[in-house]
Amino acid sequence: MGVGGCLVVPWRCLVVLCLRLVFLVPAGVPVRSGDATFPKAMDNVTVRQGESATLRCSVDNRVTRVAWLNRSSILYAGNDKWCLDPRVVLLSNTKTEYSIQIQDVDVYDEGPYTCSVQTDNHPKTSRVHLIVQAVGFVSEDEYLEITGITREQSGEYECSASNDVAAPVVRRVKVTVNYPPYISDAKSTGVPVGQKGILQCEASAVPAAEFQWYKDDKRLVEGQKGVKVESKAFFSRLTFFNVSEQDYGNYTCVASNKLGNTNVSIILYEISEPTSSTLFQEETTTALTPWKGPGAVHDGNNGTSRRAGCIGLLPLLLLHLLLKF
Template sequence: MGVCGYLFLPWKCLVVVSLRLLFLVPTGVPVRSGDATFPKAMDNVTVRQGESATLRCTIDDRVTRVAWLNRSTILYAGNDKWSIDPRVIILVNTPTQYSIMIQNVDVYDEGPYTCSVQTDNHPKTSRVHLIVQDGQGFVSEDEYLEISDIKRDQSGEYECSALNDVAAPDVRKVKITVNYPPYISKAKNTGVSVGQKGILSCEASAVPTAEFQWFKEDTRLATGLDGVRVESRGHISTLTFFNVSEKDYGNYTCVATNKLGNTNASITLYGPGAVIDGVNSASRALACLWLSGTLFAHFFIKF
């Protein structure tokens, strides 16, 4: 049913038809010399979704009637509101300016808006196009950063900035986490006298964080076993002897494991006068190899 349906009185229908005939003049109607800047509206209005859009039309004292339209829909005719949308309000209606505002704009508000005026001579129109950006503020669809063969030292926070001539730059930060198997970065032999407190330390880098285990030969060590304490915090694990005895001297293996792999290091607890070369022997390496392989298989099953 058209605008002259059953809900309109005949005089109301006549007003609607008159307004549309008056204001729906095609864009580009010739303007006489001297009228080139009248009426004048903004070329484009760009706002972000959720903000308010102001549509301004500059007029002069020759104007007898004014209206704002969205396509074929009359929003305002003079001070009279025709739109049922509560977000559309009139801002200014003076002899020099006729402006409206659309509050809390959404993407469906995007499109052409027409400022139509009637002078003593003939009607004139000017058009403004409302552009609504999405809430994220990013309008580019093909901008991306590609990192090939990424290394662990390339993890961290990256920043993307999008800007145009409408508003301040919109900045987003992206955190990249690079997963990698453990590697032991620090493991040092320690010399301690009998009866003293001794600490062996093992430091490993890994993402996800590594889990640590300590062994002496093929025996796994745990807190409370033979007077030792095993403690792991973050990327460091320690094996503490509270009262070192002769039987505590020897080689210990630190194993660091996560779901991507495992690594190990041999650390020696020695007494005064012991000769330590600081390098793992071949037999130690072979023992650590089969031990860490068994541990990794057990650990991997948990994931």
């Protein structure tokens, strides 16, 4: 406990009572206006936590009794120490000054201290307030309230506490916002028969989502012949190594966590694989179409253009013959 929690042994209780009656210093009694200038206490004392605080009270030869009190507890009465706290020591008790020192000050020592004197048969008091600066101390009343928080507000927040005593103290707090899954990307895919096909489903969620795949009402599991299910933290992939006619259709991706679930339908559909004749037709059309893009040069000679087209067509004809045989 602090300086204010001084212990008084039972046999002294009567003496304490008498002393209080002599000094008439109930807690909180200020100096009355019109009183003499004594005792004259110093202004408020400000020290850092861990330092020593000196409390001084100016007196004169009219003073017959002196005491220092903290709230309602007596620290010193004259030269006699009434507080068991070893940090409290008497510095001076002369005809001009009565002072004490509190060593290794802590935050619970902060508060009012009273210098009480008896002079001309009239008790007088004067107060000094001890202020303790606690470096790095952050009030528990300081907080940040986020109403209706969204997942976009998750992340790291920084709190800084500072005063004119030392450098700011910075603390960081990571805020995690839990929310149910939502699927951000899922596209239907066209694949020719016999080729490799992939359906992918991406979902964001905290905690991370678990994925399940269904075709109609049947769940697809890892190890099923010809199909591989691969799930990571934010996506799941369904791979067909050799697509057959039976693989085409509607698939459902389900993403879920403890807060909820969502799903999306993805279609694996059939497309025709390009043949050699289709390729030849497309390339022929491309070769015979004059280029009219930027940088094209036309000299008005149609015969020249046709000869250039025939020259470009020759390799394609050779390729077509080779493919036939």
